[in-house]
Amino acid sequence: MDVLYSSRPLWAVLVSMIAAFLILATGERNRNLRESWTILAALAKFLIVFSMIPVILQGKVIEYTIVTFYPGLLLQFRIDAFGMLFGVIASSLWIATSFYSIGYVRGLNEHAQTRYFFAFAMCLSSTIGIAFSANLLTFLVFYEILTIATYPLVIHKESKEGIIGGRKYLVYTLTAGCVLLFAIAMIYHMTGTLDFKAGGFLEGSGSSSVLIMLFAMLIFGFGVKAGLMPMHEWLPTAMVAPTPVSALLHAVAVVKAGVFGCLRVILYVFGPTLLHDLGIWLIMAYIASFTVVVAGFLALGQDHLKRRLAFSTINNLALIVVGAVLLTKSSMTGGIIHMANHAFMKITLFFCAGALHVKMHKDYVSQLDGIGRQMPLTMGAFALAAIGLSGIPPMSGFISKWFLCLGALEANQIIFLFVFLTSAMLDVAFFFPIIYNSFFKKPMDDVATHFDEAPMLMVIPLVITALFTIIFGIVPDAFFRFFSITSLAVQNIMGVG
Amino acid sequence: MAEQFAALVIVVPLIASLFVPLIGWWKKELCYPWVVAVLVVPLISSLGVLNTVMTTGKFSYRLGGWAPPWGIEYMLDHLSAFVLVIVSFISLIVAIYAKKSVEDELPEKTVPFYTLFLLLVTGLLGIVITGDVFNLFVFLEISALSCYALIAIGEEGAPIAAFNYIIIGTIGACFYLLGVGYLYIATGSLNMADLANILPDLYHSKVILIAFAFFTVGVAVKAGLFPLHVWLPDAYCTAPSAVSALIAPLMTKVAAYVMIRVMFTVFQPHFSVDIVPVFAILGWLAVFAIFFGGIKALAQTDLKRMLVYIVVAEVGYIVIGVSVANRMGLTGAVLHIMNDAVMMACLFLVVGAIFYKTGTRDIHQLRYLNKKMPFTMAAFTITALSMVGIPPACGFFSKWYLILGSIEAGQWVWAATLLCSSLINAVLFFRVIECAYFKPMEPAYAHDGGTHEEIQRDEAPLTMLVPIVIMAAGVILLGLFSGNIISSVIQFAVPASF
Numbered sequence: 001m002d003v004l005y006s007s008r009p010l011w012a013v014l015v016s017m018i019a020a021f022l023i024l025a026t027g028e029r030n031r032n033l034r035e036s037w038t039i040l041a042a043l044a045k046f047l048i049v050f051s052m053i054p055v056i057l058q059g060k061v062i063e064y065t066i067v068t069f070y071p072g073l074l075l076q077f078r079i080d081a082f083g084m085l086f087g088v089i090a091s092s093l094w095i096a097t098s099f100y101s102i103g104y105v106r107g108l109n110e111h112a113q114t115r116y117f118f119a120f121a122m123c124l125s126s127t128i129g130i131a132f133s134a135n136l137l138t139f140l141v142f143y144e145i146l147t148i149a150t151y152p153l154v155i156h157k158e159s160k161e162g163i164i165g166g167r168k169y170l171v172y173t174l175t176a177g178c179v180l181l182f183a184i185a186m187i188y189h190m191t192g193t194l195d196f197k198a199g200g201f202l203e204g205s206g207s208s209s210v211l212i213m214l215f216a217m218l219i220f221g222f223g224v225k226a227g228l229m230p231m232h233e234w235l236p237t238a239m240v241a242p243t244p245v246s247a248l249l250h251a252v253a254v255v256k257a258g259v260f261g262c263l264r265v266i267l268y269v270f271g272p273t274l275l276h277d278l279g280i281w282l283i284m285a286y287i288a289s290f291t292v293v294v295a296g297f298l299a300l301g302q303d304h305l306k307r308r309l310a311f312s313t314i315n316n317l318a319l320i321v322v323g324a325v326l327l328t329k330s331s332m333t334g335g336i337i338h339m340a341n342h343a344f345m346k347i348t349l350f351f352c353a354g355a356l357h358v359k360m361h362k363d364y365v366s367q368l369d370g371i372g373r374q375m376p377l378t379m380g381a382f383a384l385a386a387i388g389l390s391g392i393p394p395m396s397g398f399i400s401k402w403f404l405c406l407g408a409l410e411a412n413q414i415i416f417l418f419v420f421l422t423s424a425m426l427d428v429a430f431f432f433p434i435i436y437n438s439f440f441k442k443p444m445d446d447v448a449t450h451f452d453e454a455p456m457l458m459v460i461p462l463v464i465t466a467l468f469t470i471i472f473g474i475v476p477d478a479f480f481r482f483f484s485i486t487s488l489a490v491q492n493i494m495g496v497g
Numbered sequence: 498m499a500e501q502f503a504a505l506v507i508v509v510p511l512i513a514s515l516f517v518p519l520i521g522w523w524k525k526e527l528c529y530p531w532v533v534a535v536l537v538v539p540l541i542s543s544l545g546v547l548n549t550v551m552t553t554g555k556f557s558y559r560l561g562g563w564a565p566p567w568g569i570e571y572m573l574d575h576l577s578a579f580v581l582v583i584v585s586f587i588s589l590i591v592a593i594y595a596k597k598s599v600e601d602e603l604p605e606k607t608v609p610f611y612t613l614f615l616l617l618v619t620g621l622l623g624i625v626i627t628g629d630v631f632n633l634f635v636f637l638e639i640s641a642l643s644c645y646a647l648i649a650i651g652e653e654g655a656p657i658a659a660f661n662y663i664i665i666g667t668i669g670a671c672f673y674l675l676g677v678g679y680l681y682i683a684t685g686s687l688n689m690a691d692l693a694n695i696l697p698d699l700y701h702s703k704v705i706l707i708a709f710a711f712f713t714v715g716v717a718v719k720a721g722l723f724p725l726h727v728w729l730p731d732a733y734c735t736a737p738s739a740v741s742a743l744i745a746p747l748m749t750k751v752a753a754y755v756m757i758r759v760m761f762t763v764f765q766p767h768f769s770v771d772i773v774p775v776f777a778i779l780g781w782l783a784v785f786a787i788f789f790g791g792i793k794a795l796a797q798t799d800l801k802r803m804l805v806y807i808v809v810a811e812v813g814y815i816v817i818g819v820s821v822a823n824r825m826g827l828t829g830a831v832l833h834i835m836n837d838a839v840m841m842a843c844l845f846l847v848v849g850a851i852f853y854k855t856g857t858r859d860i861h862q863l864r865y866l867n868k869k870m871p872f873t874m875a876a877f878t879i880t881a882l883s884m885v886g887i888p889p890a891c892g893f894f895s896k897w898y899l900i901l902g903s904i905e906a907g908q909w910v911w912a913a914t915l916l917c918s919s920l921i922n923a924v925l926f927f928r929v930i931e932c933a934y935f936k937p938m939e940p941a942y943a944h945d946g947g948t949h950e951e952i953q954r955d956e957a958p959l960t961m962l963v964p965i966v967i968m969a970a971g972v973i974l975l976g977l978f979s980g981n982i983i984s985s986v987i988q989f990a991v992p993a994s995f
Binding site: 070074075140141144145148152155158162163166167170174175177178179181182185186188189 | 923977
């Protein structure tokens with residue numbers, strides 16, 4: 001494989017880190033200047049990432065070594081197709097979230113805004129770092145930074161609830177970090193290398209019981225952030241964070257980093273052949289399927305809108321894992337492209353929840369009767385994204401569901417076809433009442449019957465992300481070339497052909 | 498030139514310390530600049546020594562021109578030069594910091610403080626540089642005696658703590674001296690290099706075994722290794738801030754250095770590993786030290802006392818690294834000597850600054866401290882994250898090598914202990930961070946951005962702040978450059994047979 005040596009990956013990571021410190025230095029004194037750092041960094045980051053897509057699509061990888069600690073132990077970026085996909089998702093959605101965040105914190109006149117934007121920029125740096133990391137050590141470094149950078153955002157409200165949510169978050173993620181550290185140290189001890197390799201690099205490096213234990217540890221470590229059951233408990237609790245945080249981090253960056261980690265482990269550390277030989281792929285698929293179904297049922301019972309979305313997130317993340325671990329070409333394609341599709345849909349839903357909170361101070365599903373008349377744009381976007389998540393064409397969710405179902409058939413595991421279909425039904429069951437109530441029920445007393453939307457800084461981003469979910473449904477390869485990137489990644493993993 | 502450097506490291510602070518009372522008698526305020534100026538010399542010299550060692554390899558310096566094994570020899574290899582730089586750097590930083598803190602806490606006793614401070618630094622540097630086991634004892638006593646006195650001038654309860662320390666510290670020193678005596682009886686030599694040549698033939702002699710046992714116990718007392726740590730918490734906690742900031746990072750680390758010296762230079766690694774099961778014992782003691790220190794720290798509400806128990810736990814880290822007795826583990830141990838010294842220095846400096854400004858060390862009274870002292874708290878947070886083992890701060894890397902070493906040695910429990918210790922540290926430090934940054938606001942203030950009571954910035958004076966910020970920057974930089982440090986220094990400091 002051709003390697004292009006370039007410092008662009010480094011800059012993609014650094015640009016928001018530099019912005020973070022500029023934000024800190026500017027502070028409350030000049031809010032507009034502070035916010036412009038965020039916007040500038042978001043745009044710059046996106047452009048840097050975007051400019052690398054053509055190179056990746058030519059089948060090259062981009063590599064940059066930051067520092068070498070020990071033979072085989074280095075901080076290094078290497079962008080392959082899979083990393084590129086995650087990088088594009090995170091950096092493109094950061095732009096939308098930046099505008100939305102500004103509308104949100106100003107709309108609510110939030111406290112500690114400097115800290116908020118600082119931590120947000122740091123999170124994005126580490127997310128891109130995760131996406132571009134070439135080996136498990138680099139991954140771990142950015143993964144831990146992400147954990148810490150997210151903490152101030154989770155407990156942003158500084159209420160009792162927030163502090164407890166933050167503690168829970170730390171307990172889960174730091175424990176996971178320790179387990180990861182041990183597993184990675186083991187791998188280094190066994191193989192002397194930590195580099196990701198399409199198709200895995202662990203084959204033949206240890207007895208099967210050791211490998212199974214390592215797999216369990218790694219999946220535990222990354223699964224915590226991905227909200228795999230039973231390690232999901234922190235995610236609904238962390239919903240006390242401001243909505244843009246929930247939107248970008250708890251639907252896109254943080255949890256996706258977890259899923260991204262799981263997929264890296266499954267496809268790039270162990271690899272399909274080894275997982276088949278060890279026979280654990282099926283067990284893993286069952287565990288993740290359990291999460292899919294149970295999270296779907298739990299979502300049904302939530303009245304708090306953001307908690308409902310949180311369980312839907314858990315459900316969708318597990319879908320991605322199931323797709324990857326079925327280890328067929330279509331299922332992988334479905335799982336990987338669902339990372340992108342789910343990101344756009346879920347961020348739209350969270351944006352809508354935030355708009356409702358800012359405009360109407362409504363947080364519960366039961367309060368939404370007739371709100372579609374007052375806020376048609378918001379609820380329209382919500383409806384589009386919700387339909388998409390349920391896997392109904394022509395929305396982008398259909399594409400991923402289609403490939404996932406094909407994958408279940410290819411793997412000769414009919415039962416997972418039912419898992420996917422059940423999940424789609426559950427999606428319908430917990431989203432459609434919201435759509436129905438908001439558009440067709442008689443408005444509640446505090447709802448205006450005329451057009452009265454949330455601030456435009458919030459509405460425009462959510463309309464745009466909602467439009468993308470349609471566009472990606474009709475032309476999956478539009479703009480960001482998600483589909484080509486995904487197929488390339490799958491091709492790399494499966495070997496040529 | 499390098500030879501002169503080696504002599505200057507010890508001679509300058511030793512002689513300069515004798516001038517401090519004279520200068521203080523003439524003009525009290527001149528003591529501070531004198532001490533700072535003097536401490537620059539050992540730093541430059543040890544950097545010179547390190548540079549020479551890195552370019553031309555190890556060398557020795559004969560004190561007074563007397564040839565070993567009769568004369569005293571200074572032994573300068575990668576390990577001693579490395580630790581020398583750490584000791585001289587941190588003592589310079591603490592000296593810069595000491596000014597305000599000492600004026601505040603010990604207004605009457607600045608002159609004796611600076612005198613003893615220099616003596617203590619001399620002792621620590623001497624322990625590291627010397628290549629003679631008896632001379633090491635002498636320096637051990639110089640540092641210990643000045644340390645007793647420095648602790649005793651601290652706050653209420655300090656004299657008793659210092660007295661405890663005197664008793665136990667003296668017992669430790671006696672054990673060490675007995676070890677030296679036994680070795681001398683058996684070999685007729687006190688020079689480390691000489692001993693290393695003579696000893697292999699005598700490895701099965703009972704005298705040597707007993708000498709080794711004496712050494713081990715004596716050093717373990719000095720290092721505060723569980724269960725011989727009982728003197729440590731009170732002594733370190735009641736000492737004046739500036740003193741704690743010097744001894745907490747350095748005393749135990751220097752003792753750990755002596756442990757590595759005795760076990761891997763005076764005795765050959767294969768003796769310490771194969772003939773006596775010392776590492777099995779020490780390793781498990783270290784496990785207890787880590788858990789004991791961590792759990793005791795959890796029970797504290799006094800920030801400084803919490804840190805003191807963490808010191809007890811951190812000693813365990815280094816001992817585990819030594820005990821796994823392989824290249825990775827020992828790399829981790831030597832790296833951790835540096836990292837822990839920097840982290841502990843930073844934390845104790847911060848605590849001193851907080852105490853100087855607010856007069857309290859109670860964790861629950863730190864509310865809004867991030868607004869009052871943003872830079873100090875930022876430094877604290879960075880170091881705390883490093884203690885938890887968040888990359889790319891330096892604490893992560895020593896932990897990484899220690900865990901790799903434990904895995905290589907097949908010591909799963911030790912590896913698990915190191916991991917658990919990270920989690921305990923996380924609880925410890927996030928408790929403090931939570932109190933300082935995010936203590937729940939009054940409901941009335943929760944949502945009206947910025948209108949609540951205006952909290953004035955009230956940062957520590959520059960002589961305190963600059964050292965703190967330097968150390969915090971060091972925590973990050975040492976992490977990022979740990980690869981360079983290992984490849985250019987530490988890999989040569991580890992015995993070649995590993």
